[in-house]
Amino acid sequence: xxxxxxxxFRYQNEASHVFENLNLTIEQGEWVAIVGRNGSGKSTLxxxxxxLCLATSGVVRVNHTVITSESKHQVRTQIGMVFQNPExxxxxxxxxxxxxxxxxxxxxxxxxxxxxxDQSLEQVDMTAYKNHEPSRLSGGQKQxxxxxxxxxxxxEVIVLDEATSMLDPIGKEQVLSIIQELHEQLDVxxxxxxxxLNEAALADRVITLNEGTVWxxxxxxxxxxKGDQLHEVGLEPPFVTKxxxxxxxxxxxxxxxxxxxxxxxxxxxxxxxxx
Amino acid sequence: MKQSFILGQYIPRDSFxxxxxxxxxxxxxxxxxxxxxxxxxxxxxxLLYGFVLGCVxxxxxxxxxxxxxxxxxxxxxxxxxxxxxxxxxxxxxxxDVFGFIIYDQGFIQGGEIASRLLLMIxxxxxxxxxxxxxxxxxxxxxxxxxLTRLGLxxxxxxxxxxxxxxxxxxxxEEMDKISKAQAARxxxxxxxxxxxxxxxxxxxxxxxxxxxxxxxxxxxxxxxARGYQGADHRTSYRQIAFRTMDYxxxxxxxxxxxxxxxxxx
Amino acid sequence: xxxxxxxxxxxxxxxxxxxxxALQDLSFTIPSQSFTAIVGRTGSGKSTLxxxxxxxxxxxxxxxxxxxTRLPGVKAKPLKELRRRVGLVFQYPxxxxxxxxxxxxxxxxxKNFGLDLAQLEAQLPQVLxxxxxxxxxxxxxxxTLSGGQMKxxxxxxxxxxxxEVLVLDEPTxxxxxxxxxxxxxxxxxxxxxxxxxxxxxxxxxxxxMAYADQLVVLNDGCIDRVTSPKHLIEKRDQLEAIGLAxxxxxxxxxxxxxxxxxxxxxxxxxxxxxxxxxxxxxKAGANK
Numbered sequence: 001x002x003x004x005x006x007x008x009f010r011y012q013n014e015a016s017h018v019f020e021n022l023n024l025t026i027e028q029g030e031w032v033a034i035v036g037r038n039g040s041g042k043s044t045l046x047x048x049x050x051x052l053c054l055a056t057s058g059v060v061r062v063n064h065t066v067i068t069s070e071s072k073h074q075v076r077t078q079i080g081m082v083f084q085n086p087e088x089x090x091x092x093x094x095x096x097x098x099x100x101x102x103x104x105x106x107x108x109x110x111x112x113x114x115x116x117x118d119q120s121l122e123q124v125d126m127t128a129y130k131n132h133e134p135s136r137l138s139g140g141q142k143q144x145x146x147x148x149x150x151x152x153x154x155x156e157v158i159v160l161d162e163a164t165s166m167l168d169p170i171g172k173e174q175v176l177s178i179i180q181e182l183h184e185q186l187d188v189x190x191x192x193x194x195x196x197l198n199e200a201a202l203a204d205r206v207i208t209l210n211e212g213t214v215w216x217x218x219x220x221x222x223x224x225x226k227g228d229q230l231h232e233v234g235l236e237p238p239f240v241t242k243x244x245x246x247x248x249x250x251x252x253x254x255x256x257x258x259x260x261x262x263x264x265x266x267x268x269x270x271x272x273x274x275x
Numbered sequence: 276m277k278q279s280f281i282l283g284q285y286i287p288r289d290s291f292x293x294x295x296x297x298x299x300x301x302x303x304x305x306x307x308x309x310x311x312x313x314x315x316x317x318x319x320x321x322l323l324y325g326f327v328l329g330c331v332x333x334x335x336x337x338x339x340x341x342x343x344x345x346x347x348x349x350x351x352x353x354x355x356x357x358x359x360x361x362x363x364x365x366x367x368x369x370x371d372v373f374g375f376i377i378y379d380q381g382f383i384q385g386g387e388i389a390s391r392l393l394l395m396i397x398x399x400x401x402x403x404x405x406x407x408x409x410x411x412x413x414x415x416x417x418x419x420x421x422l423t424r425l426g427l428x429x430x431x432x433x434x435x436x437x438x439x440x441x442x443x444x445x446x447x448e449e450m451d452k453i454s455k456a457q458a459a460r461x462x463x464x465x466x467x468x469x470x471x472x473x474x475x476x477x478x479x480x481x482x483x484x485x486x487x488x489x490x491x492x493x494x495x496x497x498x499x500a501r502g503y504q505g506a507d508h509r510t511s512y513r514q515i516a517f518r519t520m521d522y523x524x525x526x527x528x529x530x531x532x533x534x535x536x537x538x539x540x
Numbered sequence: 541x542x543x544x545x546x547x548x549x550x551x552x553x554x555x556x557x558x559x560x561x562a563l564q565d566l567s568f569t570i571p572s573q574s575f576t577a578i579v580g581r582t583g584s585g586k587s588t589l590x591x592x593x594x595x596x597x598x599x600x601x602x603x604x605x606x607x608x609t610r611l612p613g614v615k616a617k618p619l620k621e622l623r624r625r626v627g628l629v630f631q632y633p634x635x636x637x638x639x640x641x642x643x644x645x646x647x648x649x650x651k652n653f654g655l656d657l658a659q660l661e662a663q664l665p666q667v668l669x670x671x672x673x674x675x676x677x678x679x680x681x682x683x684t685l686s687g688g689q690m691k692x693x694x695x696x697x698x699x700x701x702x703x704e705v706l707v708l709d710e711p712t713x714x715x716x717x718x719x720x721x722x723x724x725x726x727x728x729x730x731x732x733x734x735x736x737x738x739x740x741x742x743x744x745x746x747x748x749m750a751y752a753d754q755l756v757v758l759n760d761g762c763i764d765r766v767t768s769p770k771h772l773i774e775k776r777d778q779l780e781a782i783g784l785a786x787x788x789x790x791x792x793x794x795x796x797x798x799x800x801x802x803x804x805x806x807x808x809x810x811x812x813x814x815x816x817x818x819x820x821x822x823k824a825g826a827n828k
Contacts, residue, residue: 037716038688052496073504081500088490089497093409093441100512102501107510117512135444138582149501165714168582168743169785195716198788236717239788239811246815252822261792265799272822273800286557340556449635455596456636459628460697461620461652478648481638485683 001189002026002049007058009044018044019212031183031190033200036209037234042193046161050079077106080150084162086142090134095126095145102153120152124178140171147178157189197238201259208233221257240264281344283403292334292405297414299521300402306532307398311391314539320390327394334405352393359385408440413515430506446487453482541607541625541704541737543570543593548602550588562588564761570739575731577740577748580758581783590741593707594626595619624653627703631710633694637682645682646697660700671696672722688719705737706730724751746787773809
């Protein structure tokens with residue numbers, strides 16, 4: 001689905017590279033979390049995927065198409081992107097107008113447009129707000145609209161660039177549960193840039209970037225097993241991981257690294273306390 | 276947000292006036308202004324006052340809100356009137372105030388011009404109070420559409436307008452935030468000499484410009500990510516539709532304007 | 541400096557069709573030298589409330605007493621004095637930077653308040669160090685810095701005023717976990733060692749419960765409760781009802797109590813206490 005081959009990237013007017021010779025393959029239908037501290041290059045990586053940044057050298061391929069300044073427009077119809085700041089990606093004057101924006105760009109006929117707008121607002125549970133103005137929405141609601149705007153364009157890949165980092169916990173939870181649903185039902189590929197490790201634990205695969213190189217690439221459980229080592233790359237292990245580390249020291253272990261507290265508690269019950 | 280002046284604000288309601296097509300309202304406003312400039316009989320002014328009052332009542336916007344919100348305009352109207360009364364030299368001399376000879380035409384012309392000013396502003400305000408800014412943009416785009424044939428970038432202009440409208444509340448909020456953040460650091464731009472006050476605007480304007488640029492950049496990126504490649508070859512989701520009532524209103528307004536013109540002409 | 545709210549209402553655009561009641565009937569006290577967190581979901585009135593703390597907004601009715609200043613009805617001069625004594629850092633303070641160098645940026649506030657600049661200049665390296673930067677930043681332009689560094693500079697530009705009260709609106713938003721922890725530790729240090737009253741405004745219950753000693757919970761413009769983190773642990777359901785997400789540690793403890801029948805006598809939920817409770821429970825075995 002997405003391939004990066006020997007990709008290097010450097011911002012204009014800057015001496016050092018964000019990436020050098022990065023190789024990465026993401027399969028169709030995967031849910032990948034990209035984590036790392038601020039400045040580790042994770043947002044730049046997201047922008048390389050839909051041609052908002054073009055590789056200085058090396059090749060980025062989406063569905064076998066190499067991203068170039070000519071092909072990027074076509075690639076963008078396959079990759080939808082939700083950005084960090086809800087305020088800065090709301091183009092329309094109302095919710096429906098905002099969802100329509102992408103469809104208008106693709107010259108979708110109006111009848112189809114209306115159907116797709118209704119459908120995608122339904123998917124993010126924002127139908128009731130169809131004619132609202134952005135200033136009357138919360139951050140979480142705006143991000144759901146951004147997600148609907150992307151969905152309406154029926155992409156194969158959705159890239160979320162720290163899309164939940166400016167939201168309050170409730171807004172965050174709503175956005176995440178919608179993404180989870182979409183991933184399961186529509187089999188879209190989800191690439192999620194984040195520094196919230198509880199969020200990363202929801203993914204199928206975690207890629208950790210550190211100073212432009214891949215520090216870790218694997219299953220979330222293997223990632224959390226790193227425990228305190230995560231501090232080295234500016235990340236904070238989740239509460240459950242820290243508790244499990246303490247238990248392990250007392251030789252209390254469960255069959256696999258727990259992803260969240262319910263799993264740990266249930267396993268402890270099953271292995272140690274159930275009669 | 277300042278609420279002292281209301282021209283340009285929109286108040287969502289579900290009134291007869293709100294429901295009209297924006298083009299109907301703009302055409303009516305233009306016909307109304309034309310009428311005002313062709314007539315010169317006082318009794319027709321009373322008709323116009325009645326018409327404006329009727330429109331305000333139909334819009335369900337509280338009259339007191341309108342009166343308070345247009346405070347600066349009242350002064351302008353009063354000053355215009357006084358100016359004419361004092362300096363008009365036509366007609367019969369009535370009396371003498373501190374060396375100024377007051378003529379009856381002063382009252383009449385002052386009243387006419389002040390009335391024109393007042394009625395025009397009230398009607399324009401009513402247009403914006405009852406029509407979402409975007410609908411006004413849509414109407415303007417419709418009126419200007421023929422000009423695309425001459426190569427004028429009307430579609431681009433419409434998108435620019437729509438995005439500016441979208442960003443006004445955001446930027447107002449931003450301005451409010453920055454000025455408060457600087458006030459918290461002791462900035463006071465409301466006192467002192469003019470030079471100091473102007474200098475004190477820099478800590479507001481610089482961050483505001485920077486944020487506007489950053490926002491524009493981010494928004495451009497978001498637009499590009501969603502496949503924007505220029506304003507042509509796009510389809511349009513928004514449509515404005517004339518309903519029966521709109522045809523009726525436009526016909527009535529045209530008939531009224533023409534008959535008033537013929538009657539007074 | 542003690543801050544007392546008495547029956548405070550705040551209404552935006554009163555007597556217009558756009559009228560909006562943001563705060564209603566607030567009465568509470570922020571004790572001197574406390575670390576108070578004001579929590580509530582987006583739109584609960586937090587940001588309106590925090591602006592009352594240094595007179596940027598003044599109550600529509602009721603009074604706010606800050607030290608010996610009573611709002612509303614304060615004249616410009618004492619108001620300015622109040623703002624020196626109550627330092628306020630807005631959310632995303634990096635947006636307020638405008639000077640050519642970090643040094644000028646830091647001295648902007650002191651200049652406005654007429655403080656002794658020569659004396660303060662000597663303190664600049666220390667202030668920068670407090671926020672995790674060093675002296676080398678002084679001559680740099682704030683606009684060449686990263687977002688996180690700009691945020692620290694903006695914070696330092698208020699810390700330099702050495703205010704008795706420090707009001708912080710979501711000060712760690714957008715920082716990575718390590719940067720976040722550094723700043724929260726700094727606020728704790730300022731509170732415990734320098735005796736400053738710290739008011740943290742946040743929707744993050746995790747931070748609020750870990751650092752504050754008093755919590756003011758806002759819901760829909762009203763006080764939901766004024767309490768301590770310890771007491772709030774037991775009230776998880778009520779928190780969720782007003783749109784606040786309890787910290788993971790509390791959810792953990794709750795689930796552990798339910799599923800494993802663990803004794804939990806209401807102490808603080810930390811990695812150590814939670815793991816100890818689990819270890820004890822497992823040692824006690826299946827037939828407890």
